[in-house]
Amino acid sequence: MSDARERDERAQALGTPQDKKRRPLFQFNPDPDAFGQMTEKIARFMGTPQFLLWMTVFCAIWLGWNTLAPEEMQFDPRSLNFTLLTLMLSLQASYAAPLLLLAQNRQDDRDRVVARQDRQRDQRNLEETEYLTREIASLRITLREVATRDFVRGEIRDIMEELQEVQRRQEELFTRAEHLASLSSTRADDPHSSSFTTSPAGGSVLAVESEDDPKVRKKKMVKDIDRTFE
DSSP: OHHHHHHHHHHHHHHSOOOOOOOOSSOOOOOHHHHHHHHHHHHHHHTSHHHHHHHHHHHHHHHHHHHHSOTTTOSSOGGGTSHHHHHHHHHHHHHHHHHHHHHHHHHHHHHHHHHHHHHHHHHHHHHHHHHHHHHHHHHHHHHHTSOOHHHHHHHHHHHHHHHHHHHHHHHHHHHHHHHHHHHHHHHHHOTTOOEEEEOTTSOEEEEOOOTTSHHHHHHHHHHHHHHHHO
């Protein structure tokens, strides 16, 4: 029963139109930005030496007039302890405090936004620094496997030395070949020369020897003895 009653009350509530809310005749909705800028300008002016100087001049003129002027012309006499001036300064202080608070609140909001942006910027800088650090580390690892300038120079120097050694050997071989060619031409002219000797450089060259030479005859005798034993 209670559930059914609640459903009926809910249906009646949904079906009943709401009463129109009465709006105030005069609505004062100042622009927060414009009002805040005005309060900041007033607060900044009140914190300057010019405001203090003008305020001092105003109070001095006020006090001097109401003290030295004839009593008929005084609007805030000294006998009443400058009541009007006291009320004006109190009114100014009562308005200055909220204006300063509003300006301080706007400044705090700006500082909060700037601090958030600074944190975001610092976070981005940290991420970029970490990325660059990783890239530099990877480049160092890669450069370890790349030939450096000194290494290439050393390899080129070794190759040049090897080429010079090969060239020197070729020149020696060409010299020996020319010497052998000259000896072979000499042997072709003299048929009695048929033995080889060793050159001072260590290579075997053809030597011109006659058959009447004792050394040649001794060699022939040794060869004949070897043949008989065979």
